[in-house]
Amino acid sequence: MDFDSVIQFPNGRAQGRNFDVVRWGSMLGGGALALFGLSRRSKPGFALAAAGGLLAYRGATLEETDQEWYVETSFAIDCSPAQAFQFWRDFENLPKFMRNLESVKVLSDGRSEWTALGRMGMNVRWTAEIVDQRENEWIVWRSLEGSDIDCRGSVHFRAAVGDRGTIVTASMQCRPVAGALGKAVALAFGKDPEFMMREDLRRFKALMEAGEIPNVEGQTHGPRSRLDKAIHAAYPEKRKPAEFEANLQQLQTQRSAS
Amino acid sequence: MKALCWMGIEKLSVEDVPDPKILNPRDAIIRVTRTCICGSDLHLYDGYMPTLEQGDILGHEFMGEVVEVGPGVDRAKLKVGDRVVVPFTIACGKCFFCQQELWSLCDNTNPNAWIAEKMMGYSPSGLFGYTHMLGGYAGGQAQYARVPCADVGPIKVPDGLDDEKVVFLSDIFPTGYMGAENCNIHPGDTVAIWGCGPVGQFAIRSAFMLGAGRVIAIDCVPERLRLAEDAGAETINYEQVEDVVQTLKDMTGNRGPDSCMDAVGMEAYGHTLPFLVDRAKQAMKLATDRPNVLRQCIMACRKGGTVSVPGVYGGFLDKIPFGAAMNKGLTFKMGQTHMMRYMRPLLERIERGEIDPTVVISHRLPLSKAPEAYKMFRDKEDHCTKVVLDPWADGAIAA
Numbered sequence: 238m239d240f241d242s243v244i245q246f247p248n249g250r251a252q253g254r255n256f257d258v259v260r261w262g263s264m265l266g267g268g269a270l271a272l273f274g275l276s277r278r279s280k281p282g283f284a285l286a287a288a289g290g291l292l293a294y295r296g297a298t299l300e301e302t303d304q305e306w307y308v309e310t311s312f313a314i315d316c317s318p319a320q321a322f323q324f325w326r327d328f329e330n331l332p333k334f335m336r337n338l339e340s341v342k343v344l345s346d347g348r349s350e351w352t353a354l355g356r357m358g359m360n361v362r363w364t365a366e367i368v369d370q371r372e373n374e375w376i377v378w379r380s381l382e383g384s385d386i387d388c389r390g391s392v393h394f395r396a397a398v399g400d401r402g403t404i405v406t407a408s409m410q411c412r413p414v415a416g417a418l419g420k421a422v423a424l425a426f427g428k429d430p431e432f433m434m435r436e437d438l439r440r441f442k443a444l445m446e447a448g449e450i451p452n453v454e455g456q457t458h459g460p461r462s463r464l465d466k467a468i469h470a471a472y473p474e475k476r477k478p479a480e481f482e483a484n485l486q487q488l489q490t491q492r493s494a495s
Numbered sequence: 496m497k498a499l500c501w502m503g504i505e506k507l508s509v510e511d512v513p514d515p516k517i518l519n520p521r522d523a524i525i526r527v528t529r530t531c532i533c534g535s536d537l538h539l540y541d542g543y544m545p546t547l548e549q550g551d552i553l554g555h556e557f558m559g560e561v562v563e564v565g566p567g568v569d570r571a572k573l574k575v576g577d578r579v580v581v582p583f584t585i586a587c588g589k590c591f592f593c594q595q596e597l598w599s600l601c602d603n604t605n606p607n608a609w610i611a612e613k614m615m616g617y618s619p620s621g622l623f624g625y626t627h628m629l630g631g632y633a634g635g636q637a638q639y640a641r642v643p644c645a646d647v648g649p650i651k652v653p654d655g656l657d658d659e660k661v662v663f664l665s666d667i668f669p670t671g672y673m674g675a676e677n678c679n680i681h682p683g684d685t686v687a688i689w690g691c692g693p694v695g696q697f698a699i700r701s702a703f704m705l706g707a708g709r710v711i712a713i714d715c716v717p718e719r720l721r722l723a724e725d726a727g728a729e730t731i732n733y734e735q736v737e738d739v740v741q742t743l744k745d746m747t748g749n750r751g752p753d754s755c756m757d758a759v760g761m762e763a764y765g766h767t768l769p770f771l772v773d774r775a776k777q778a779m780k781l782a783t784d785r786p787n788v789l790r791q792c793i794m795a796c797r798k799g800g801t802v803s804v805p806g807v808y809g810g811f812l813d814k815i816p817f818g819a820a821m822n823k824g825l826t827f828k829m830g831q832t833h834m835m836r837y838m839r840p841l842l843e844r845i846e847r848g849e850i851d852p853t854v855v856i857s858h859r860l861p862l863s864k865a866p867e868a869y870k871m872f873r874d875k876e877d878h879c880t881k882v883v884l885d886p887w888a889d890g891a892i893a894a
Contacts, residue, residue, distance in 0.1 A: 443603040447587035459500030459550035
């Protein structure tokens, strides 16, 4: 697989959501067009109605793709492409800023075992291999047979114009495999995968620049209302207990480098 | 510890809450010795800033003694025992914006940046005690406070200077100063300043420091206008004139002030029809802001002049005379204060005795009286211009 084929949707929207828009847009728009055409009671009117009907039919029969998603997002980071690449290339670093990634274990043959915390405590596991990489420029990986999900991802690092750091672009495509239905959705943790990826990249940026990820989780406060408690329970944004040590380690690495 | 918590619109209470903890390597814990109520805290009190939660600890103007530092804090810059003033903006010191000294626009200190991005396109820096959209950090109207990125913001102050002389370096003095700097003052310029609250007072004094020939201050509270006059400003009581814009024209030979500053922000008062319409819309949640001062600034400013906005706005503004701004070729400068740019030089001005910041203080109270103090400050009762709180005093302190 070549690098270009991974980047299919350059606007970075989740594929599933785009299909929903197409689907409902076709059904409603087509239906309205059909009614309008019929109300004209003329030859062009009937042609319009026929076209509208066809559009509505297509919308209604579009395949459900809720289980599959593709996301891509970019962040400008104030470090060199090499610094960002080297940190990322050690996949065991990724759980330091990817909140729903429990662990990554790099095996001796270059493959890696990934464990993500999915929705309702469901663990999602996959084994990945690197498909293609160029030092300090890009990494493309995909999951292997026997994984809970069928996914592939890429990340590339290029110097921003005018010596203004590095543009990091990450993408990930995910679809369920037979026998593990729902795991691809579970991986999204009940959230928009695009949102998750953007927040992960934002944390990566903070870690690379400030040496720590900003945090208010666990700080002191007065009595919360029942509504606020319910909202926090429904959308837990817990950071991992090891994040403090990970931040400190990154900070010390930066200090000793400079 | 004791901390002032927001419990709902116009509902505050001093609660017993757990002491703050170090949560990030670059954190420090400060034992707060003085903290103040800011005019912008009143926007929270009145419920005009979205994303505040019950139980949030308020306050972004505070100073104190460092009692604990995280393992990632650069000890050469901050250590236990240091006496520091803490700026209200939190900055990482490393990102593109910090490097440009645009400290209040730091990229890496707002854990809830996505909320701010939805409202504003991009997120400014995290702030203490000022809504979850802007970080959700617990504030400093408490006995202790956690200060993130503590080796960037807090400034050490010499022992010879009283708390009250330096505590305003945490916000209002630098904010007033940047407001004046944003006026792009040339020697002899006329600067009109709407709002003679504490920020307005520092802005008036800063405008003169920067070479303004005339400062015209606009407010309706007699003691504030008196303070403005003490600093050398001419004053307009907007309740006593028919039309502020016309009055300014008359005072400047139909040219208009070279710069106009809105040191009021989203909760402006007035006595004209547009104000009443704004008030109604804000009450019905149709608008977040009442921008009648900003409208007057734009209309009053001379052709090619500058409008500076240190006053806080929260959302979408209605009926802004943008055509006037465009056709008159105005320059707009605004933003939350880039604190770390100003704290050191302004501390030096205080040390040299060029300014006595304590003139704005009207009330010194214990933290336990903070809920009443907010109401008094909001309603301008008892000649209240600025409240300084002592988190450790038990009884009332004489004003």
